[in-house]
Amino acid sequence: MGDDDKGAVCVTGATGYIASWLIMKLLQHGYNVHATVRSHHFKEKKDLDYLISLPEAAKKLKLFYANLDDSTSFHKAIQGCIGVFHLAHPMDIQNQESEERVTKRTLEGTKGILKACLESKTVKKVVYTSSATTVLFNGKNDLDMVDEDVWSDIEICRSINLVGSSYSVSKILTEKSILEFGKVNGFEVVSLILPLVVGPFICPTIPSSVYISLAMIFGMYFNLSPFTLYTL
Known part of the structure; x- marks a missing residue:
């Protein structure tokens, strides 16, 4: 590893809005990036031009196929990495899939990612991008601030159905499972609560x-x- 090489990090859900910016910044700061994309993006290579053509991408960016439907598919991308940014998450605004199915896929896929991180012996930290929907809809309008003890009420999320109840519910349950995994395994995890990003x-x-x-x-x-x- 050269003096300017900071090691490799994995970014899941690489084709997304935040993930693509994250990959660009990581490359700029000297990291090698293992980016995961779903299979249909590999079939349509033109969909990935905006990642492949990023500065330093030719030398430092590797693309891997992975899908939350297959909890073991992220293992290869995570091998040798010092950190993982987990951004992959189903976005089913129109509720075309059942909440149960979306939640199960997300939880099992995330569990596979965390297991791969633990088994790698190289990953030091996992950063999970959560959402403001996990804290905003709690039925408490008198709160001046929210902290780690404040969570959205799942039934309220279902009734509001702001961006698809499956998204909100699965985000809440996934974030809780990741934080619990960190506690049980003595593994460093960080959860970022993102607002509406524009x-x-x-x-x-x-x-x-x-x-x-x-x-x-x-x-x-x-x-x-x-x-x-x-x-x-």
């Missing part, structure tokens, strides 16, 4: 969070419910 993007399609933000803006402009507009 701004420039390098992926080829409009990210869902940007789309939702635009729906909110134009919904208010036309005196419509922003979330009604979003579902039109």
Whole structure:
């Protein structure tokens, strides 16, 4: 390993909005990146041009096929890494799949990732990108701040159905399982609570969070419910 080589890190869900920016920044800071993508992206190589063409990508970026449906598919990408950023998560806004199925796939896939991290003997830290939906909808409107003890109420998330109940519920349960894994195994895990992320993007399609933000803006402009507009 050269003096300017900081080691390898794995980024799951590499084609996403946040993940693509993260990969770019990691490459800029001298890390080798093992990025996981789903199988259909390998079949359509043009979908990955925006990652492959990033500065330093030719030397430091490796793409791996992995899917949350196969809990063992992340093992190869994690081997030899010093850290893992876990961003892969189903985004089923229109509830085309049952909440039970989405949650099961997410939990089992994440469990496989954590197991691979533990078995690698090289991974020192796992960073999980969670969501503000895991803390916002708790039925307590008088809170000045929220901390690690505050969680959204699953039944409230189901009733609001803001971005698809399967997304909110699976995010809550996945984050709890990751934090519990860290405690039980003495393994360092960090959970980041992200708000609605907006701004420039390098992926080829409009990210869902940007789309939702635009729906909110134009919904208010036309005196419509922003979330009604979003579902039109």
